[in-house]
Amino acid sequence: MPPVLTLTDITKSYPDGATERRVLSDLNVTVDQREVVGITGLSGSGKTTLLGIAGLLIAPDSGTVTIGDTEARHCGSQAAHLRHHDIGFVFQEFNLIDRYSVADNIRIAMTGPDSDARATDLINSLGLAAVARQPARFLSGGQKQRTALARALVNKPRLVLADEPVSGLDADNSRIVLDMLRQAAADGAAVLVASHDPTIDQITTRTVALDHGHVHDLERKPQR
């Protein structure tokens, strides 16, 4: 079976005044089913850019993103289909719709016939039942993060991408978020997580470090 995610020879630069700044250079990463791969690196090393490219939100300058055996484009209907059905993205800034309730923020992402029941399960298991009808703007940071996670997981995506998912959370919220990501992998997803927070090591099966645009394998733990 091919990896769920294959990034091949990815290069990305951003404009920097009159010149360009290269953030990712000929970068190669794979994530298999049931793996939780951590991405570490200094602030500005390109972790969010890497996740955005993997999530088909940012187009690389060169290189390819393959989801399963499908070489993905970053625009058009194929990209939209992959984003909705195959990829769950937990954004660093949550990206919730402030005026929508917790339940509606999750519902707008739903695609499958079982999603309603799945949304209810996630609301309950993430401890969000008491605030399910509250507009997202009234939530605490931990409640927003749990809502964002539920939205990312509601369609049982085969690829989960999470950007700093435990940043700023207390120990209880961190544990809940990490347990859900670990469970997503145990259920068969490939999980790629960018984090500065060492608590992420509790769930990673492998860690890669981003350094000057390249990735280095740091460790590989035994598969669960």
Ligand SMILES: Nc1ncnc2c1ncn2[C@@H]1O[C@H](COP(=O)(O)OP(=O)(O)OP(=O)(O)O)[C@@H](O)[C@H]1O
């Ligand atoms: N849209 C953009 N236009 C120009 N430069 C950008 C853009 N997005 C990111 N950058 C720059 O690219 C570099 C990598 O940014 P990125 O957000 O990917 O890093 P990061 O490792 O996720 O950082 P952090 O850990 O602080 O979130 C930074 O220097 C950033 O300023």
